[in-house]
Amino acid sequence: MKTLILYGSPKADGHTKHLLDAMLSKLHGEVKIVDCYHADIAPCIDCGYCHKRRGCSIKDDMIPLYDYIDVCDAVIIATPMHFGTVSAPMYTMFTRLQSYWSNSFIRKNKAEKPKRKYGALLVTSGNRWMNMELLIEGVTRFAFEHMETECIGTVYAKKTDTLPAAENKPALMRARQLSLLLNEFCEKI
Ligand SMILES: Cc1cc2nc3c(=O)[nH]c(=O)nc-3n(C[C@H](O)[C@H](O)[C@H](O)COP(=O)(O)O)c2cc1C
Numbered sequence: 001m002k003t004l005i006l007y008g009s010p011k012a013d014g015h016t017k018h019l020l021d022a023m024l025s026k027l028h029g030e031v032k033i034v035d036c037y038h039a040d041i042a043p044c045i046d047c048g049y050c051h052k053r054r055g056c057s058i059k060d061d062m063i064p065l066y067d068y069i070d071v072c073d074a075v076i077i078a079t080p081m082h083f084g085t086v087s088a089p090m091y092t093m094f095t096r097l098q099s100y101w102s103n104s105f106i107r108k109n110k111a112e113k114p115k116r117k118y119g120a121l122l123v124t125s126g127n128r129w130m131n132m133e134l135l136i137e138g139v140t141r142f143a144f145e146h147m148e149t150e151c152i153g154t155v156y157a158k159k160t161d162t163l164p165a166a167e168n169k170p171a172l173m174r175a176r177q178l179s180l181l182l183n184e185f186c187e188k189i
Contacts, residue, residue, distance in 0.1 A: 001029030001186050002072040004065075008079030008090035010037045015124040015165035019157050020078040022172040023122060026179035028187070032068055034061075036089040041065075044095040050102040054112050062096045069100075070114045073186040075149045077140050081125035084135040094139065097146035118185040119149040120178050124165050128158040152185055153178040 009016035012035075024031065039061045049057035055066055069075070079086045086094070103112050121140050125132065137154070144151045155174045157165035165171060 001074065001183065002068075003027060003029060003031045003074040003076060003182075003186075004068055004072045005031055005033045005076045005078060006090060006093065007033055007035050008037075008077070008087040009124075010087070014080070015157060015160040016078050016080050016122065018164070018166040019122050019124055019155065019168075019171060019175055020076070022175035023076065023078075023120070023155075023179045026176045026183070028183045029073075032072070034065060034093070036087065036093050039089075039093070041089070041093045041096065043092045044098050050099040051106045053107075054099070054103065054109075056096060056099050058096075062093070066099065069147050072115070073117050073189060074182055075117060075119040075144065075147055076122065076182075077119065077143065078122040079124075079136075081123055081132070081136055084132065085139050086136060091139070094143045094146075097143055100146040100148075114148045117147070117149050117189070118182055119144050119147075119151045120182055121151055121154040122157075122175060123154065124157045124160050126159070126161040132158075152181060 041062050042058050042060055047057050056062060079090050103109055123136060155171055155178055157168045157171035
C-alpha cells in the first residue's frame with residue numbers, strides 16, 4: 001500500500017504533525033510526505049499546456065508528484081486551518097491539479113486518469129465556530145476529486161490554542177481509527 005501525504009503546516013513539529021503521527025502509527029505500507037511549505041511548487045499559470053498533453057509546463061516538484069498521484073493507493077491531506085481553509089502553499093499545490101481536470105474534461109483521456117483510491121483529511125484549528133468546516137471541506141473535496149480519491153473520513157483537532165493536538169485524546173484516537181479504516185479500504189482495492 002502506497003500513501004501520499006500532503007502536509008500543509010509551516011511547522012515540522014506542530015499540532016498537525018502530532019495528529020498526523022497518530023495516523024501514521026497505524027498506517028500500513030509505504031508513505032511519501034510532500035511538505036507543501038518546503039516543496040518547490042509554483043501556482044498554475046493557466047498557460048494551456050495541459051489542454052494538449054499530460055503534466056505541466058512548470059518543471060518543478062509537481063512533476064514527480066503527478067507520477068505518484070497516478071499510482072498510489074491512498075492520499076492523506078493534513079493541514080492547519082489558515083483563514084478558514086488549507087494553508088496557502090497547499091492551496092497553491094491544489095491549483096496544479098488543474099492538469100487532471102484538463103485531462104478529464106478537455107483531453108478526455110481515460111487512460112491518463114490517476115488510479116481510483118481512498119483518502120483521509122486531518123485538520124487542526126486554533127479555535128472553533130459554527131460552520132467553520134464549510135470552506136476547508138469544500139476545497140479539499142475538490143482536490144480529492146481531481147486525484148480520483150474518495151475521502152472516507154475527517155478528523156479535526158480544534159481549539160489548539162488551548163488544547164494542544166498532542167493532548168487531544170479523542171482526536172488522536174479518531175486519527176488512529178481512521179488509519180485502520182484506510183488500511184482496510186485500500187487493501188481491498
Ligand atoms: C495564518 C494563520 C491563519 C489561521 N487561521 C485560522 C482560522 O481560520 N481558524 C482557526 O480556528 N485557526 C486558525 N489559525 C490557527 C491554526 O489553525 C492553529 O494554530 C493550528 O493548530 C496550527 O497548526 P500547526 O501547529 O500544525 O501549524 C490560523 C493560524 C495562522 C498562522
